[in-house]
Amino acid sequence: xxxxxxxxxxxxxxxxxxxxxxxxxxxxxxxxxxxxxxxxxxxxxxxxxxxxxxxxxxxxxxxxxxxxxxxxxxxxxxxxxxxxxxxxxxxxxxxxxxxxxxxxxxxxxxxxxxxxxxxxxxxxxxxxxxxxxxxxxxxxxxxxxxxxxxxxxxxxxxxxxxxxxxxxxxxxxxxxxxxxxxxxxxxxxxxxxxxxxxxxxxxxxxxxxxxxxxxxxxxxxxxxxxxxxxxxxxxxxxxxxxxxxxxxxxxxxxxxxxxxxxxxxxxxxxxxxxxxxxxxxxxxxxxxxxxxxxxxxxxxxxxxxxxxxxxxxxxxxxxxxxxxxxxxxxxxxxxxxxxxxxxxxxxxxxxxxxxxxxxxxxxxxxxxxxxxxxxxxxxxxx
Numbered sequence: 105x106x107x108x109x110x111x112x113x114x115x116x117x118x119x120x121x122x123x124x125x126x127x128x129x130x131x132x133x134x135x136x137x138x139x140x141x142x143x144x145x146x147x148x149x150x151x152x153x154x155x156x157x158x159x160x161x162x163x164x165x166x167x168x169x170x171x172x173x174x175x176x177x178x179x180x181x182x183x184x185x186x187x188x189x190x191x192x193x194x195x196x197x198x199x200x201x202x203x204x205x206x207x208x209x210x211x212x213x214x215x216x217x218x219x220x221x222x223x224x225x226x227x228x229x230x231x232x233x234x235x236x237x238x239x240x241x242x243x244x245x246x247x248x249x250x251x252x253x254x255x256x257x258x259x260x261x262x263x264x265x266x267x268x269x270x271x272x273x274x275x276x277x278x279x280x281x282x283x284x285x286x287x288x289x290x291x292x293x294x295x296x297x298x299x300x301x302x303x304x305x306x307x308x309x310x311x312x313x314x315x316x317x318x319x320x321x322x323x324x325x326x327x328x329x330x331x332x333x334x335x336x337x338x339x340x341x342x343x344x345x346x347x348x349x350x351x352x353x354x355x356x357x358x359x360x361x362x363x364x365x366x367x368x369x370x371x372x373x374x375x376x377x378x379x380x381x382x383x384x385x386x387x388x389x390x391x392x393x394x395x396x397x398x399x400x401x402x403x404x405x406x407x408x409x410x411x412x413x414x415x416x417x418x419x420x421x422x423x424x425x426x427x428x429x430x431x432x433x434x435x436x437x438x439x440x441x442x443x444x445x446x447x448x449x450x451x452x453x454x455x456x457x458x459x460x461x462x463x464x465x466x467x468x469x470x471x472x473x474x475x476x477x478x479x480x481x482x483x484x485x486x
Contacts, residue, residue, distance in 0.1 A: 109479055110142045112191060114198040114208040117174055118147035118160070122346075123316065124399040125199055125224045127375060128284055133159075135472040144191045146184065146204065148177035161187040179207035193217055195479045199224055201252035209255055218257040218482035223266055226394050226417075246273060253277055258482045260475075262397035263421040278485075280478055283421075284397040285471030288463060291406035293383040304368065304384065308341040309447050311412065312385035314378065314400045315392075317348030322391045322414070327354060329391075329439040331361040333447070340447060342389075343368040345381055382407035387446045387455075393434060395419060405429075406463035410455030412442045428458040 113133060117126050129145065136143040148165035155162060163184040165175030188211050197220040198208035205221070212219035227249055228242040250273045253259055259279040261267040267281050299306060311330070315321060323344070333340045344354070344367070351369060358364045373381060382388070388404035388411045395401075395418030402422070404411055411429035413419040423429040430445060432438040445451055 107480075108141050109136075109194050109476065110192055111136060111144070111195045111197060111479065112188065112193040112208070112211070113143055113145045114196065114200070114204045115145065115147045116177060116200040116202070116204045118145060118150075120150055120153045121174065122372060122375060124284075127399055128224070129199055131285070131287060131468045132472060132475070133157075135468045136476075139472055139476065141476065144187075144193070146188065146207070148175045148204075150175060177204050177207075179204055194483065195220065197222070197479075201227075201249050205252060209252070212257075216486065218479070218486045219255070220258045220260065220479070220482060221253060221256045222260040222262070223253070223270065224262065224396055226269070226396065249273070250275055257486060258478060260478070263418055265417040265421050266396050269417065282471065282474055282478070283466060284399055284402065285466045285468040286399055286402045286406060286463075287468050288406050288466070291379050291382060291403055291463075293379045293407065298380050298384045302368070302370070302384075304341065304343070305339075307339050309337075309339050310341045310343050310385045311387055311389045311443065311446065312343050312345065312381060312404070312409070313389055314345040314373075314381065314403075315390075315398070317344060317346050317350045317354065319350055320392065320394045321348075321350075322393060323350060323354055324357060325434070325436065325439070326389060326391045327357055327361065327363075327367070329436050330367075330443060331363050332440060333443055334363040334366045337447065338366070340443075341366045341368065343370055343381070343385065345370040345373050345378070347372040378403065379407065382409055385409060387412055387452055388429075389413070389443070389446075390419060391434070391439060392416070392418075397421065402463060402466045405459040406466075408456045408460050410446065410452055410459050412439070412446050414439065422462075424458075424462070426455075428455055428462045430455075 113129055115129050133143045145160045149162040163181045164178040167175055194217055196208050196212040198205045199222050209219055228245045253275045256277055259277050261279055261281050262284045264281055267279055330342050358367045388409045391414045393416035397418050401411055411423050413423055413431055414434050415431040425431040430442040432442045
């Protein structure tokens, strides 16, 4: 059994914000505790939210822009520095390279402990939120991430494609592939129909998307692919769970396409309620090409939902075509063809059975044991 470790988890986002990174950090914290380790979290304050868990230290934050809806931490806050000093950390694990990431680097070097960085996000794909010339901004972003990665002792890549991406950046830091994980028990409801409270017709064949409603998620592409099917088949429906700056634009587009009655904009949903939405849908769909290893895909699989996805980094490392889902090129007709196939009950039934089997490879218990092993090896190398 590994010795008990005191681990600092640094992040620019944490509860009550909802994202794959936040969910991942929360799962890691809980499982580290269950496996008798001592995790500490250092993250920005969120206005109006009062922390209930011990070992979570908040630092002041600024609301820089409502377009992104993430508070920016002020890491130089003296009480935060004191809290880190008292924590007697043996491992520093950051989930972001900027702001709080720099704080993590400072304390890892001060304490003489390993700095570990999980590459969750292709930041250059989010540059459109900054109103500056995009080409040089993306180059600068890639350079900044690379510079931070080179200062780390270990990088965790959630997928083989991300490991290849880091290699393409010219990063030679020790890198290990460790796919994201979920609590499989949380999504074990089985196939259920809980639609009446949401206004979903019982006869509907519902494709579900869950996540941030942002430009980088390529949801306009999905709506345009769905539209001809919806117009030809009144039972075809599309549900989007989540919130973000693109909601008004997508609602307008749905009206323009004449499919507004078959598109459900559910809005933000508490993470504890998500299993009910997966259980009530017929399949999951995702067309983003910016993902690393999306937790929503793993959650869908664990819920028995086959996945329709654009073959891109993050999805093609998880989904096997015609086994637990369907993969298509980033082409409207191809994705539309995949959606049409997903409307066939027999196909969905076969893919669904395999989806649950695929999900068993992504348990948080196994993930955390492997993570602790990497922590221990990193300590031995420093």
